[in-house]
Amino acid sequence: MTRLAPLALLAALAALPLGLGTDPYLLNALITTGILTIGAMSLNLLLGFTGQLSLGHVAFFGIGAYVSALASLGFEVEVGFGLRVVHEPWPAAVGLVLGTLAAGACGYLIGRLSFRVRGAYFVIVTISFAEVVRLVALNWVELTQGPLALTNIPAVTLGLPGLGYWTLKTKAQNYYLVLAVGTLCYLVIGRLVGSRFGRAMRGLKENESLAMSVGINATRTLTVAAVISAAMAGAAGGLYAHYLRIIDPDVFLFATTVTMVIMVVAGGKGTLMGPVVGGLIFGLLPVLLRPVMAPEAQWIVYGLILIAILFAMPKGIVPGLRALGARRRPASPVLEVNPAVQR
Amino acid sequence: MSALLSVEHVGVRFGGLVAIADLHFDVNPGEIVSLIGPNGAGKTTAFNVMTGFLRPSQGEVRFRGTSLAGLPPHEITRLGLARTFQRTSVFPDDTVFDNVMIGLHRQGSLMSRAPLLDTLLGRGGANERRLRERAAALLERVGLAGRSNEKAGSLAYGEQRLVGVALALATEPAMLLLDEPVSGMNASETRVFVRLIRQIRDSGVTLLLVEHDMPLVMDVSDRIVVLNYGRLIAEGPPAAIRADPAVIEAYLGQGSAARHAGAGAREAEHA
Ligand SMILES: Nc1ncnc2c1ncn2[C@@H]1O[C@H](COP(=O)(O)OP(=O)(O)OP(=O)(O)O)[C@@H](O)[C@H]1O
Ligand SMILES: [Mg+2]
Numbered sequence: 290m291t292r293l294a295p296l297a298l299l300a301a302l303a304a305l306p307l308g309l310g311t312d313p314y315l316l317n318a319l320i321t322t323g324i325l326t327i328g329a330m331s332l333n334l335l336l337g338f339t340g341q342l343s344l345g346h347v348a349f350f351g352i353g354a355y356v357s358a359l360a361s362l363g364f365e366v367e368v369g370f371g372l373r374v375v376h377e378p379w380p381a382a383v384g385l386v387l388g389t390l391a392a393g394a395c396g397y398l399i400g401r402l403s404f405r406v407r408g409a410y411f412v413i414v415t416i417s418f419a420e421v422v423r424l425v426a427l428n429w430v431e432l433t434q435g436p437l438a439l440t441n442i443p444a445v446t447l448g449l450p451g452l453g454y455w456t457l458k459t460k461a462q463n464y465y466l467v468l469a470v471g472t473l474c475y476l477v478i479g480r481l482v483g484s485r486f487g488r489a490m491r492g493l494k495e496n497e498s499l500a501m502s503v504g505i506n507a508t509r510t511l512t513v514a515a516v517i518s519a520a521m522a523g524a525a526g527g528l529y530a531h532y533l534r535i536i537d538p539d540v541f542l543f544a545t546t547v548t549m550v551i552m553v554v555a556g557g558k559g560t561l562m563g564p565v566v567g568g569l570i571f572g573l574l575p576v577l578l579r580p581v582m583a584p585e586a587q588w589i590v591y592g593l594i595l596i597a598i599l600f601a602m603p604k605g606i607v608p609g610l611r612a613l614g615a616r617r618r619p620a621s622p623v624l625e626v627n628p629a630v631q632r
Numbered sequence: 633m634s635a636l637l638s639v640e641h642v643g644v645r646f647g648g649l650v651a652i653a654d655l656h657f658d659v660n661p662g663e664i665v666s667l668i669g670p671n672g673a674g675k676t677t678a679f680n681v682m683t684g685f686l687r688p689s690q691g692e693v694r695f696r697g698t699s700l701a702g703l704p705p706h707e708i709t710r711l712g713l714a715r716t717f718q719r720t721s722v723f724p725d726d727t728v729f730d731n732v733m734i735g736l737h738r739q740g741s742l743m744s745r746a747p748l749l750d751t752l753l754g755r756g757g758a759n760e761r762r763l764r765e766r767a768a769a770l771l772e773r774v775g776l777a778g779r780s781n782e783k784a785g786s787l788a789y790g791e792q793r794l795v796g797v798a799l800a801l802a803t804e805p806a807m808l809l810l811d812e813p814v815s816g817m818n819a820s821e822t823r824v825f826v827r828l829i830r831q832i833r834d835s836g837v838t839l840l841l842v843e844h845d846m847p848l849v850m851d852v853s854d855r856i857v858v859l860n861y862g863r864l865i866a867e868g869p870p871a872a873i874r875a876d877p878a879v880i881e882a883y884l885g886q887g888s889a890a891r892h893a894g895a896g897a898r899e900a901e902h903a
Binding site (some may be wrong): 477480481484485486488489491492495496498499500501502503504505506507513 | 683685704705706709710714715717720721722723724725726730733734735737738740741747748751752754756760763796799800802803
């Protein structure tokens with residue numbers, strides 16, 4: 290894939306609502322797809338670039354959603370010893386930031402807890418963590434309303450003092466907000482991956498002992514990656530809460546993690562565009578299939594398409610296309626100038 | 633002269649197996665010391681203890697006077713003690729050039745106080761350029777400049793060993809531990825490598841070498857330490873080691889008389 294592909298995709302996505310008009314059904318699908326794609330991008334930072342599988346990734350997403358929703362709704366809870374905590378509602382934008390930070394903080398805790406051992410241990414810790422937070426959301430009814438859901442979550446209001454404020458009520462507005470956050474996450478991940486930090490992550494993934502022997506602090510590097518990854522998942526969760534304006538403990542469903550893993554693996558883990566491509570395909574696929582077949586058939590086709598993709602391109606779509614492109618122009622690697630010499 | 637590295641009565645046990653019994657020796661600044669012994673003698677295990685990959689069951693290692701007990705590998709590297717590995721010596725999916733860039737991790741952090749923040753704000757450009765220059769210079773030094781853009785995992789085994797050396801040198805060590813660096817190299821590559829070893833020493837780096845290639849060991853070492861079954865059985869200059877009955881016994885006793893003779897022949901050829 291060329292350097293221009295991401296830009297072209299961004300331009301197409303930015304123009305899409307103009308072409309679609311205001312078809313709410315499609316816009317809604319695009320928004321939720323976009324939110325999940327941000328989740329997939331954040332998962333890819335860990336799974337693709339460090340090789341650590343977070344099978345409880347939805348926990349960070351859900352924490353971002355709940356923290357952001359609660360911060361902007363306000364709450365009053367008993368915390369024991371007769372102490373009550375009262376929180377007055379804050380603006381939704383502040384909630385989004387808090388949700389992002391809270392998820393990042395949880396990423397830090399999980400990282401510190403599990404990255405001394407890594408591998409399977411991290412997978413187990415993340416799964417358990419997701420289950421614990423789901424149970425908290427379900428049972429701490431005073432705070433979260435439990436299964437009754439948090440409702441009337443305010444829409445995001447953006448603006449600057451003196452310039453005016455906009456409340457993002459329409460689908461098109463929310464679409465652009467999601468697109469903006471997604472683009473920001475893409476750029477941040479791009480910068481990280483291309484830097485010394487990205488090299489440290491790759492080194493740890495490819496040969497951990499060797500990486501440590503050149504002075505790379507494995508625990509620290511992986512923990513930082515987990516913090517950034519969790520924070521991005523939290524931001525996605527916050528967007529989700531303020532867009533739908535209602536959330537219940539189902540935001541912690543394991544199936545959402547699985548969807549994100551599918552997006553990353555099908556699109557190509559360890560590539561920048563992989564989760565975007567995988568996210569768009571597997572986010573929109575159910576929407577495209579729904580009008581043409583029965584629900585049971587939809588999931589079978591979904592599975593078959595996934596299998597077909599991984600059969601044809603075991604490393605995912607983006608690496609697969611790249612390999613195809615390289616085969617078509619076999620001369621290009623030879624002509625490529627060594628960047629070290631070029632400068 | 634005070635020792636740069638002191639291995640002080642180190643013992644390592646894996647369950648019931650005593651991999652190292654009671655290893656005790658020093659390496660002085662500027663020396664090339666070889667640690668030799670038959671297969672399974674405990675040489676790699678000793679390296680793993682020195683570089684923090686293994687906790688010894690007894691004893692400790694001191695480097696530049698400070699105890700390395702309890703330090704993780706990356707901190708030991710930062711103190712100036714680097715190593716190569718016997719088995720895998722590269723990041724296989726990256727180019728040779730990017731391998732060395734990964735190896736320059738430590739140098740990158742010395743150039744900036746908040747490298748992560750610089751990265752996010754796009755301020756790392758000048759440092760990146762300097763790192764690239766250093767990477768190119770390192771590859772030149774080990775003779776891999778022509779291989780910069782190749783995937784490290786696809787190089788010949790001998791060349792991968794050189795990448796490993798470049799990675800270790802990238803940390804700017806005061807002392808370098810090399811674990812069987814010439815395995816997989818042919819005779820002419822080995823001769824070039826001997827020059828590299830000398831050149832590394834002349835640049836002020838102390839060397840501890842584990843190697844089965846006896847002609848090479850006899851050729852470059854100032855001093856040799858011999859291990860057998862986790863025990864130190866001899867220590868001294870090459871001439872003394874060559875004549876040491878315990879050493880000959882250790883190698884012959886392992887049923888490697890033929891290898892011993894072969895090594896002798898190759899050594900003659902080498903000279
Ligand atoms: N992690 C481990 N667990 C159990 N036993 C081990 C471990 N590492 C090494 N050993 C054993 O310790 C002994 C010493 O091994 P070591 O790798 O240090 O030998 P070596 O001198 O490097 O041999 P070679 O010349 O073959 O590389 C061997 O018997 C080996 O099987
Ligand atoms: Mg060994």
